[in-house]
Amino acid sequence: MAAGRLAPTPSGHLHLGNALAFGAAWLSARASGARVLLRVEDLDRGRARDDVAAAQRDDLRWLGLDWDEETAPQSERRYALDGIPVFRCVCTRATRLYLGCFCRHKAHDRGHWRFDTPRGPVAFVDRASGPQVFEPDEDPILMRDDGEAAYPMAVVMDDHRDGVSEVVRGGDLLPATATQIRLYEVLGFTPPTWLHTPVLLGPDGKKLSKSHGSTELRALRTAGWTADRAWSVLLPLLGLRHFDPGDFDAQKVCRGPFVVDEEGRVSPHSG
Numbered sequence: 702m703a704a705g706r707l708a709p710t711p712s713g714h715l716h717l718g719n720a721l722a723f724g725a726a727w728l729s730a731r732a733s734g735a736r737v738l739l740r741v742e743d744l745d746r747g748r749a750r751d752d753v754a755a756a757q758r759d760d761l762r763w764l765g766l767d768w769d770e771e772t773a774p775q776s777e778r779r780y781a782l783d784g785i786p787v788f789r790c791v792c793t794r795a796t797r798l799y800l801g802c803f804c805r806h807k808a809h810d811r812g813h814w815r816f817d818t819p820r821g822p823v824a825f826v827d828r829a830s831g832p833q834v835f836e837p838d839e840d841p842i843l844m845r846d847d848g849e850a851a852y853p854m855a856v857v858m859d860d861h862r863d864g865v866s867e868v869v870r871g872g873d874l875l876p877a878t879a880t881q882i883r884l885y886e887v888l889g890f891t892p893p894t895w896l897h898t899p900v901l902l903g904p905d906g907k908k909l910s911k912s913h914g915s916t917e918l919r920a921l922r923t924a925g926w927t928a929d930r931a932w933s934v935l936l937p938l939l940g941l942r943h944f945d946p947g948d949f950d951a952q953k954v955c956r957g958p959f960v961v962d963e964e965g966r967v968s969p970h971s972g
């Protein structure tokens with residue numbers, strides 16, 4: 702059966718950008734009769750917090766987003782590199798950036814495992830933005846030196862194991878989709894459909910994050926916002942007037958990016 706998912710990372714409270722992506726994921730799934738799964742992406746145990754995960758569930762319910770099943774959090778799952786072409790990389794971030802990484806041509810017996818990403822163009826369709834072509838030029842870390850799985854591998858395996866057939870998420874992840882599709886290919890998995898929501902930027906022009914605390918749903922709720930008010934800000938970006946799955950049309954989702962100011966007003970990003 703078709704399924705979409707809400708997959709919050711409990712290292713920071715949900716902000717308007719998260720609400721936009723999760724709202725779109727929920728509306729899209731409910732529009733087609735797909736199940737909605739909740740999966741806590743707490744792979745990074747150093748930063749994931751149980752109290753934040755609980756607050757995120759509360760924020761999702763406040764938004765009116767429900768789910769049919771909560772699947773196992775990433776911290777309880779096991780991941781293996783079987784079948785994936787990888788090489789070990791001993792570079793620091795700085796040496797990789799400035800000198801380049803040549804580890805794929807060596808046979809290190811230590812270091813992080815990186816995906817030996819097959820090169821060449823990857824074509825896919827984004828349900829909002831249409832046909833896309835990206836050339837993967839990254840070899841992301843799939844497993845750390847200490848055996849801890851990393852997000853790029855975990856999310857692909859989780860979505861496959863959870864039977865997720867539609868992925869709806871923030872537009873900042875659009876370019877990474879090509880590398881993820883390569884992972885689906887080498888693992889022999891069927892990729893989901895993709896829909897990327899507009900990126901929301903803070904007044905400083907940077908992607909909305911913890912540093913823009915005033916756009917956190919917690920802060921907005923404290924300031925007296927209702928869920929209706931949050932949706933009145935977000936729904937136009939999804940091409941909707943009402944919070945109603947029956948009206949949802951992926952092709953009407955805006956491209957962005959948009960800027961959110963301190964009062965929660967949204968405007969198109971100029972330049």
Ligand SMILES: [Zn+2]
Nearest residue numbers: 790792802804
């Ligand atoms: Zn390297």
